Amino acid sequence: MTAPTTTGTTAGTTGTTASAPEALYVYGIAPAGVRAPRFPGVDGAPVRLLTESGLCAAVSAAPARIRPRRRDLLAHQAVLDELAGQGPLLPMRFAVLSPRPDALLSQLRTDAAHLSRQLDEVRGCVELNVKGTVVPGHFADLVRRDENLRNLALRTRRRPDYEANVRLGEAIARGVRREARRAAREVLGHLAPLAVRTMQGATDDEQVLSASFLLRSTDERRFRQAVDVRARDCGDRLALSVTGPLPCYSFVDPRPTPAGR
Amino acid sequence: MITYDDEVVCAPRAGTLYDVLELILDRGMVIDVFVRVSLVGIEILKVDARIVVASVDTYLRFAEACNRLDLEHDVRSKTVPELFGGPVATTIGRAGAKRTARSLTDKVRDILTPEEETAAEEEATRPRDHTRERAARGRSPQRPRSRPAARPRDEDDRPRSRPRRRTETEDE
Incomplete structure (x- = not known):
């Protein structure tokens, strides 16, 4: 790995290296x-x-x-x-x-x-981070319920080939992801009211929920119970994980000093 | 081979370092007169943190799992036997499906035959079969339309969560 470079945000510190003796x-x-x-x-x-x-x-x-x-x-x-x-x-x-x-x-x-x-x-607060990743456990229900998927599946059975299977699998993956995203929105809707503040993080095709919650320590147990309920409720679409209690990384102002103060 | 049912997770798992990596690296306070060391290689680390599985391989596994499904007993639209009226629907059984199919049109056979093949394949893979799927299949020939689209599923019918490693953070 390459040696780290440093970035100074004021003229006085620009060029300071990590190895400066007093740093x-x-x-x-x-x-x-x-x-x-x-x-x-x-x-x-x-x-x-x-x-x-x-x-x-x-x-x-x-x-x-x-x-x-x-x-x-x-x-x-x-x-x-x-x-x-x-x-x-x-x-x-x-x-x-x-x-x-x-x-x-x-x-x-x-x-x-x-x-x-x-x-x-x-x-008196802690941060809890909740992540949700896509689970395809309900994909069978999805294929049965969704007219388009079901027809695609039946067509693929009649004329199975590589391309058709890829198309079918891709369509199922899209459907499974859509369901997981919907579940993630529901989970967020249920958990946010229990928190003092909520901060959402970046999501992608696999991790469709990433949110930090600022909770009063006394509410932590109730919050975890709520996550348990949600996890059971949507376990075939979304796998939830909870990390914490954490220092409140997401709820401090990243740059507290207004310029020229 | 991946059995998708096995991935069903019903209890939240306790997070790991990777779950908070983005918080440690991207959140938290930075004070202007301080120096944030720019970390070479950090993006690689973040990508490594999660396994990204959107690939053709995944699609093919989905398709394979889908091809093993019993699509006959659809929750919404009519099943093939029902299209031919009550008597057929009540007398047709799993074992008799192929025999009956021979007397039906080619179009119907097209639909039924893959199901037969699926059933045979199913027998071969039975030990890996998930309880939930077995239960659903066992019931459906008798009650093909008994399941509403959003059926309330009693606790025993739910997929079991696998035992999860508990950590101290879970109970705090």
């Missing part, structure tokens, strides 16, 4: 007073807290190179999990660096009000 890997921002995570961070570095203006940032020495390795992704996630277990947290995206500790502290000072407000918004 810090930033995991997230929490209210001051949390315990430093015991889990080692990215590249096995110990995680420490930098405190300023009632806030603290969890950081570790930036590794010489950052790559999206499984163990580093897991370390990022584990550090955030441990912090989120203690209270509200603004998780950073993977691979965010601060060029120097003083730059980080000054940022916390400048942004304190805005960051504290965001912490309040996710206080």
Whole structure:
């Protein structure tokens, strides 16, 4: 794999490399007073807290190179999990660096009000991510119900050949996907009212549902039960998976600092 | 060989790292004066995260599975025996289908014959056959039109979910 390049968003940081001696890997921002995570961070570095203006940032020495390795992704996630277990947290995206500790502290000072407000918004909440993938378990019903599919199937039986089979299979795959998408919309319609906020992610032909829900921790059980009911209800069309509770990745403002502030 | 019925999943599974990859990589906070290291190879990683199965191979498996279906006992339109009135519909049985078909028109035989072949193939693959499909087939000759399009299916008739690995996240 190629060495990572860096992108700076301000003139001062452009060209900073990941191996700058003072650079810090930033995991997230929490209210001051949390315990430093015991889990080692990215590249096995110990995680420490930098405190300023009632806030603290969890950081570790930036590794010489950052790559999206499984163990580093897991370390990022584990550090955030441990912090989120203690209270509200603004998780950073993977691979965010601060060029120097003083730059980080000054940022916390400048942004304190805005960051504290965001912490309040996710206080007592968790993120649950629900994904749904296409299941063709009901395709037999679909072929029987859908006049066009059924006729195509019978025609293909009378004159079976490779092309006809591909056409038939493709038509069934389209039908199965359409049903799964419909089920995904229903699932979303049932789950969204249980959440404080909902954020939809990208979908494709296989994964037709990808949504994050911001839930009050006390509603998590009820939410999971609702997912169970939906999963049974549409299990032959859509396979649901639930991940969480997660740090609220999807419910923090990605760029909290208005330019020139 | 894939038996599509086996893929029916009725309980949500607990997510894995791959399920949250996009959150860790694309969401979360980025502060302007900080630096986001651009990660070479990240797109490849994301594509690897899921298996994309829209391929001709999948289509052919669908077609193959479809060709094993009993399309005779359609839930909506009339079945072939019914087109010929009550007496035929009541006397015709699975075993007698071929014999009866010989006395019918070529067009009808066209429709019935593939079904016969399917039945024979079915016998050969019986051990792999899914309970649900067996149950449906066992019933249909006697009650060809008894199933409404959106039939309420009692619990015992539902496909069973396979036992799923439970993880600590599931119960929290």
